[in-house]
């Protein structure tokens with residue numbers, strides 16, 4: 001039996017001062033070791049769902065469970081430890097342009113107080129995996145968009161997270177670079193990392209053969225996952 005790493009049960013969310021619920025009863029499961037794409041029109045709630053997983057926001061109602069943690073019950077002091085299990089990748093790379101590639105990837109380890117030696121070893125291993133060891137001294141702005149995103153991915157995996165979350169990671173890339181980046185996610189998935197990618201790149205992901213979860217106006221309308229699908233067929237939902 002597959003095991004859920006992420007389980008959303010009837011999750012509702014609205015932003016303070018926002019215009020009503022953005023998530024309207026989301027049911028969704030991601031199994032340990034699975035790679036899933038999250039699609040939906042602009043404003044459907046994809047980024048919001050990822051934000052809840054990264055604990056950048058907390059759900060107003062319903063339950064989000066990740067690796068056995070009910071996120072509503074995590075105390076503020078437990079959040080940094082929880083976040084260590086998660087690597088986040090953004091559309092606009094979010095790199096520091098006044099620091100080297102090495103320093104950008106090292107940042108999560110520096111924050112967590114790793115030793116100098118461990119940082120060097122881990123950063124070089126991550127850069128090697130994304131094919132950028134030879135650019136460790138470069139400034140991000142001197143790299144191509146695809147290379148900058150690979151630096152972003154190295155930074156996300158350097159802490160060895162259980163779960164990678166990517167929010168429109170290929171939005172600023174041409175089709176060839178976009179495919180390279182998606183392949184890189186697959187390589188991490190091949191070695192056991194669970195991956196959730198919010199994307200508009202439908203043509204690309206349809207060729208890749210992973211489950212596609214579709215959000216429409218704050219609800220999952222297709223590909224919710226085994227658990228929710230079986231509840232649907234039992235008429236529970």
Ligand SMILES: Nc1ncnc2c1ncn2[C@@H]1O[C@H](COP(=O)(O)OP(=O)(O)OP(=O)(O)O)[C@@H](O)[C@H]1O
Pocket residue numbers: 015016017018019022040041042043044045046047048049
């Ligand atoms: N900080 C915020 N405050 C108020 N409303 C917000 C905030 N962030 C997002 N929203 C609203 O929540 C809704 C869902 O936004 P979200 O960014 O999750 O959608 P999305 O599916 O990721 O869209 P896109 O594909 O354009 O990134 C939108 O209507 C948006 O305007």
